[in-house]
Structures are given as C-alpha cells and as structure tokens.
Amino acid sequence: MKIKRGIIVMLTAFTLTGCESSGKVNDKSYLRALTVNGSKKVCLTMEFFGNEESISACGYDIDDAFGNAELLLGNEIFTGYTELIVLDNCDDRETLVHMFNELKVSPDCLTACGSPDLRKCSAEQLEGSVKQAEKQKLTEKCDIITVLSSLIRDGEAYVPLVSDEGFCGNTVI
Numbered sequence: 001m002k003i004k005r006g007i008i009v010m011l012t013a014f015t016l017t018g019c020e021s022s023g024k025v026n027d028k029s030y031l032r033a034l035t036v037n038g039s040k041k042v043c044l045t046m047e048f049f050g051n052e053e054s055i056s057a058c059g060y061d062i063d064d065a066f067g068n069a070e071l072l073l074g075n076e077i078f079t080g081y082t083e084l085i086v087l088d089n090c091d092d093r094e095t096l097v098h099m100f101n102e103l104k105v106s107p108d109c110l111t112a113c114g115s116p117d118l119r120k121c122s123a124e125q126l127e128g129s130v131k132q133a134e135k136q137k138l139t140e141k142c143d144i145i146t147v148l149s150s151l152i153r154d155g156e157a158y159v160p161l162v163s164d165e166g167f168c169g170n171t172v173i
Contacts, residue, residue, distance in 0.1 A: 028075055029077050030077060030081055031048055032124075033082065033085070033086070035085075035086040036084070036090050037090060043056060043057070045119065056119070057069035062098050071119055082161070083110060084127045084130065086112050086126070087112070088114060093148075093152075096144055097148065100145075110127060110131070112126075112160045113171050114161050114168070116163055117164060131158055133167040139159075156173065157173055159171060
C-alpha cells in the first residue's frame with residue numbers, strides 16, 4: 001500500500017511540474033547593452049546577444065519601459081549578463097541603483113554617459129572602446145559598483161563619455 005501511495009505521489013508531482021518551457025535559454029532575450037534616456041518618461045534602447053535587432057521602448061519608469069520592451073520582443077529580458085549601460089539625461093543615481101538592485105545587472109557592467117544610437121552602432125564596439133580606455137588609463141574604472149559607490153560616497157562619479165564611434169572623453173555625473 002505504501003509503495004502505491006509513493007508511486008501516486010511521484011506521478012502527481014511529475015504532472016504538476018509539467019513541461020513548461022519558461023526556463024529554456026531560447027525563451028529569453030539576453031541584454032548586452034542599453035541606453036537610458038529621460039526621467040519623466042523613460043526611453044530605453046537595447047541591444048541583445050545573438051542576432052536580435054536593437055529595439056527601443058518607452059514607459060513611465062524603467063520597469064514600465066522594460067515591460068513594453070518584453071512585449072515587443074515576445075520574450076523575457078534577462079539582464080544578468082549586461083555589459084554596458086549608457087546614461088543620457090536621466091536621474092543617474094536612481095537609474096543605476098534600480099538597474100543593480102531590481103533588475104540585477106552584472107556587477108561588472110560598465111557605466112558610461114552619452115547618446116549613442118544602439119540601432120546604428122555596435123554595443124560590442126562601444127564596450128570594447130570603454131574597456132580599452134580603462135586599460136590605457138584614459139578613464140577611471142567604471143563598472144556599476146565603482147560608479148554607484150562614488151555617487152553614494154561623494155555625490156558624483158567620473159565616467160566615460162561615449163558617442164556612436166566609441167569613447168570620446170570623460171564626464172562627471
């Protein structure tokens with residue numbers, strides 16, 4: 001009798017877990033880089049790993065804009081491997097805190113300022129340009145942890161300035 005109950009419990013557990021595909025790699029879009037523009041109305045331009053084209057989405061706040069982007073993509077956006085965030089006319093500190101704490105971007109994610117158009121330029125090239133500027137000591141370390149620490153401690157942080165062509169100087173946020 002105990003064996004029959006055990007089998008019934010196991011079969012029930014298997015049927016309740018189902019074959020849902022929500023955990024599969026191809027059911028998510030992996031964010032590579034994004035630009036954040038605006039504070040009253042937030043507009044995001046995002047580039048993803050793989051062959052997906054860059055997209056733009058707007059909303060009342062970052063979460064609303066992310067939700068709209070997911071609707072456009074038809075996939076959940078995974079932010080854990082994000083390599084670059086470019087801030088443009090937004091509340092820098094609030095945006096970075098939200099990206100790190102709520103959206104869980106990588107602690108190694110680089111932070112820059114500027115207004116490059118990710119639909120026209122390559123996020124890979126922008127990120128590489130910032131990394132080379134760090135390596136050549138043309139800019140300070142600019143991962144999100146370092147930038148947030150400076151913003152919280154000093155009220156300002158030095159970050160690279162980027163354009164469509166890549167690194168073009170430094171600025172204070």
